[in-house]
Amino acid sequence: xxxxxxxxxxxxxxxxxxxxxxxxxxxxxxxxxxxxxxxxxxxxxxxxxxxxxxxxxxxxxxxxxxxxxxxxxxxxxxxxxxxxxxxxxxxxxxxxxxxxxxxxxxxxxxxxxxxxxxxxxxxxxxxxxxxxxxxxxxxxxxxxxxxxxxxxxxxxxxxxxxxxxxxxxxxxxxxxxxxxxxxxxxxxxxxxxxxxxxxxxxxxxxxxxxxxxxxxxxxxxxxxxxxxxxxxxxxxxxxxxxxxxxxxxxxxxxxxxxxxxxxxxxxxxxxxxxxxxxxxxxxxxxxxxxxxxxxxxxxxxxxxxxxxxxxxxxxxxxxxxxxxxxxxxxxxxxxxxxxxxxxxxxxxxxxxxxxxxxxxxxxxxxx
Numbered sequence: 001x002x003x004x005x006x007x008x009x010x011x012x013x014x015x016x017x018x019x020x021x022x023x024x025x026x027x028x029x030x031x032x033x034x035x036x037x038x039x040x041x042x043x044x045x046x047x048x049x050x051x052x053x054x055x056x057x058x059x060x061x062x063x064x065x066x067x068x069x070x071x072x073x074x075x076x077x078x079x080x081x082x083x084x085x086x087x088x089x090x091x092x093x094x095x096x097x098x099x100x101x102x103x104x105x106x107x108x109x110x111x112x113x114x115x116x117x118x119x120x121x122x123x124x125x126x127x128x129x130x131x132x133x134x135x136x137x138x139x140x141x142x143x144x145x146x147x148x149x150x151x152x153x154x155x156x157x158x159x160x161x162x163x164x165x166x167x168x169x170x171x172x173x174x175x176x177x178x179x180x181x182x183x184x185x186x187x188x189x190x191x192x193x194x195x196x197x198x199x200x201x202x203x204x205x206x207x208x209x210x211x212x213x214x215x216x217x218x219x220x221x222x223x224x225x226x227x228x229x230x231x232x233x234x235x236x237x238x239x240x241x242x243x244x245x246x247x248x249x250x251x252x253x254x255x256x257x258x259x260x261x262x263x264x265x266x267x268x269x270x271x272x273x274x275x276x277x278x279x280x281x282x283x284x285x286x287x288x289x290x291x292x293x294x295x296x297x298x299x300x301x302x303x304x305x306x307x308x309x310x311x312x313x314x315x316x317x318x319x320x321x322x323x324x325x326x327x328x329x330x331x332x333x334x335x336x337x338x339x340x341x342x343x344x345x346x347x348x349x350x351x352x353x354x355x356x357x358x359x360x361x362x363x364x365x366x367x
Contacts, residue, residue, distance in 0.1 A: 001193065005128045006202045009096030010139065010184070012071035013042045015146060016063055016094070018085055019076035020046030020054045027100055027148045028076040031136065034145035038152050041143060045070065063088040070094045074146050079103040079132060083117045090125020096194075097122070098146055099131035104190050106133060119192055134189025135165035140182055141208060147187065156181020157210035158293045159203045161196060163188055163217045167282070174286055180293040183208045191220060197228040204232035211292040213285065214240040214276075219267075226274050233275035237292060240276050241285040242267050302328035305351035306366050308358040313351030327351060341365045 015035060021028035028048075032055045035044050046054035049061040060066040063073065063085070073094050075085055079101035089097055099118070104111040115132070122129050130137060136147025140155040149168065153175045162168045165187045175182060183206070186199060196214060203209045212232070219225045229238055244264070271278045279285050303320060305327055307313040317327055327350040330338075335348060342362070347353035354366050 001126075001128060002198060003202055003205075005095040005126070006194070006198065008071045009128050009130075010137070010202070011142065012095075012144070014045070014070050014072075015040070015042060015144075016045040016047050016066055016070045016073040017054075017076065018047040018063065018073055020048050020059065021051075021076075022054055026076075030148035030150075031074050031076055031100070031146065034147060034149070034152070038145040039143040040145070043067075047073075063092050063094065066092075068092060072096050072098065072146070074098045074100065074136060075131075076100050076148075079111075079114055079118075082114070082132070083121050086118060086121040086125055086127055086129075089127045090121070094127060096128035096130065098134070098136050099129060099189075099192075100134060100136055100148065101131070102133040104132045104192070106190065115190070115192055122193060129193035130186070131189040132192060135168050135187035137187065138182075138185040140185070147185075149185075151176060153185060154179065154181040156183060156293050157208060158182050158213060158289060159184040159186070159199075159206075159209045159211070160213045160215075160289070161186045161188060161199050162215040163191070164215055165189070167215050170282070171286070171289065175289070175293075178290055180290050182293075183210075195220060195224070197221065197224040200225075200228040200232050200238070204228070204236060209236065210297070211237040211239070213289055213292070214238065215285070216240055216242045216267075217244050222266075222270060226270055229271075229274035229276050237297060238274075238276045239279060239285065239288045239292070240271060241279050241282065242271070301325050304328060304330075306363065307351050307353055308356055308363075310347075310351075310353055313347075313353055317351060338366065 017031050019028040020032045023029055032046060036055045044057055045066045046057055046059040047063055048054055048059045051059045053059055070092055073089055075082055075097055082099055082101060086097065104115045135149055138145045138147055138152060140153050145152050149172055151172060153172055160171055160182055168187045196219060200212060203212055232238060279288060305313055305316045330350050343355055346355060352366060354362050
């Protein structure tokens with residue numbers, strides 16, 4: 001369904017929480033708390049037939065009895081209740097549903113049957129779905145936390161999309177520690193409908209987004225992904241951490257999301273062709289998140305290395321060579337400027353060796 005209804009879903013004015021609750025440690029309570037205490041400026045309708053109010057807001061027995069229109073619904077009830085909820089969403093013109101519930105294809109045949117039923121109901125009702133088995137999504141700039149994550153990240157210009165809710169929370173913890181801001185924080189779960197390609201297309205057209213990070217276990221429609229990524233990577237960096245490289249990892253991914261991970265070499269080739277940068281570790285993904293959040297995109301490959309010892313400078317140049325690059329040659333004006341502020345024995349080359357007795361002030365001046 002591409003971009004259909006995604007803007008209403010990700011920029012809602014009205015949100016319903018099906019299963020909204022005040023019960024301690026429940027998902028429904030966590031979502032309500034995040035929406036209310038996060039300062040969402042829109043309207044929130046708790047849907048709970050057993051309560052008249054939830055978090056100080058009037059509750060409604062069902063979506064059909066809540067005021068209209070409703071842009072997006074978050075479902076925090078068991079997955080076997082979801083098909084009926086999707087029917088109600090269609091009848092009330094809800095644009096999209098975030099299904100937090102687990103118990104789909106990842107548990108086997110019965111879960112697959114339930115997901116097929118949900119998908120059929122959603123297609124008939126023209127309702128978009130994020131999930132199931134996901135954390136939800138967060139748009140910090142809009143003060144919208146439609147998830148059960150414990151905290152709201154800072155607003156920024158990096159979008160993060162993940163198949164793993166746990167990795168979302170890990171990135172979230174790091175972002176708060178390091179002051180990294182995000183525009184969108186999306187846990188896609190089993191991707192019954194909205195997938196990486198849909199979100200890349202959407203975020204590519206979103207002016208608040210300057211770069212996109214992905215955590216991928218599997219891609220169900222590689223052709224669709226390639227089309228979206230090739231178009232968007234020309235204007236915005238896309239960085240991906242793809243797990244499931246080994247046979248054991250692929251089996252683990254299948255049990256986690258219910259989809260086979262596929263041949264790793266195929267993904268390598270696809271990412272290269274699409275202009276997507278693949279990183280190999282969570283640490284590298286964290287580094288990219290911080291770099292893209294805090295630094296402008298480089299205009300070209302020219303890099304200068306500043307060091308206070310020859311050995312580390314050589315190691316840095318070697319590391320750069322592994323990517324097919326070399327330290328940029330220094331122009332005459334740059335050499336003259338450095339000559340004026342550095343000791344006579346500095347390297348007069350790049351790497352710029354400012355010698356072992358360099359003070360913080362010498363580093364700052366050379367930089």
